[in-house]
Amino acid sequence: MYKRFLSILILFLGVSFFASSINAQNLKVNKGKKATAKQKTVFKDRLWYGGSLILNFDNEQYYSVFILGATPMVGYKVFGEFSVGPRLGLTFTNYRENLGSKVDKLALFETSEGIFARYKFLKVVFAHAEFNLTQSQKPSNQLSPTGGLQKISINSQNAYAGLGYNSGMGDFGSEIYVLYNFLADDNIVAQKFEIRFGLTYKF
Incomplete structure (x- = not known):
């Protein structure tokens, strides 16, 4: 029972990670610090x-x-x-x-x-x-x-x-x-x- 739940949880985390990766690729900023801050803002806004x-x-x-x-x-x-x-x-x-x-x-x-x-x-x-x-x-x-x-x-x-x-x-x-x-x-x-x-x- 817990193995099934763990599998679903891993799938959910994978989907979230994939979505976050897409958002990161779409960000158009030049500096690394600004890009990181922008990425965090986008993730937070989707919650x-x-x-x-x-x-x-x-x-x-x-x-x-x-x-x-x-x-x-x-x-x-x-x-x-x-x-x-x-x-x-x-x-x-x-x-x-x-x-x-x-x-x-x-x-x-x-x-x-x-x-x-x-x-x-x-x-x-x-x-x-x-x-x-x-x-x-x-x-x-x-x-x-x-x-x-x-x-x-x-x-x-x-x-x-x-x-x-x-x-x-x-x-x-x-x-x-x-x-x-x-x-x-x-x-x-x-x-x-x-x-x-x-x-x-x-x-």
Whole structure:
């Protein structure tokens, strides 16, 4: 699983390096220092930033869940409105459950590392494709030998594709997009569709 992610990451870095090389060849400056400064400026100008904050709370009769997380992303405009980049995710969950004799709790974490590609058209609509690896912790259905809650770890691969809408004023924008997970396991209750909300800068 990690070998596949490493291969995709190397491919992404290769594309970025190739794009940077093309930009460097197109620079028409005489002095080396000015050329280096110009190259850095061009690379920086092609970057855009985005991400989402995750905040959720659910309180039922026998359990409660509090979720807090963030998913930053950075895009590099390879050409025109086509961009690629990395997307990371970190989510913390505080899970509490009434076991009858006591109330027990767990601290659960989920991390994800992935790469994405986007193409914006019609000024506000974009297509989004993404592959990521997710490492998550979930409450186990079985209690520990001492009668308390215990966690299990789940690793998964996800391949998303979908459409989104981004609008705003100036460099800042807000977006919503709907993705379908083509690698979702049919034997779990999680939905294959995912709706994301986020903010962007210079997208």
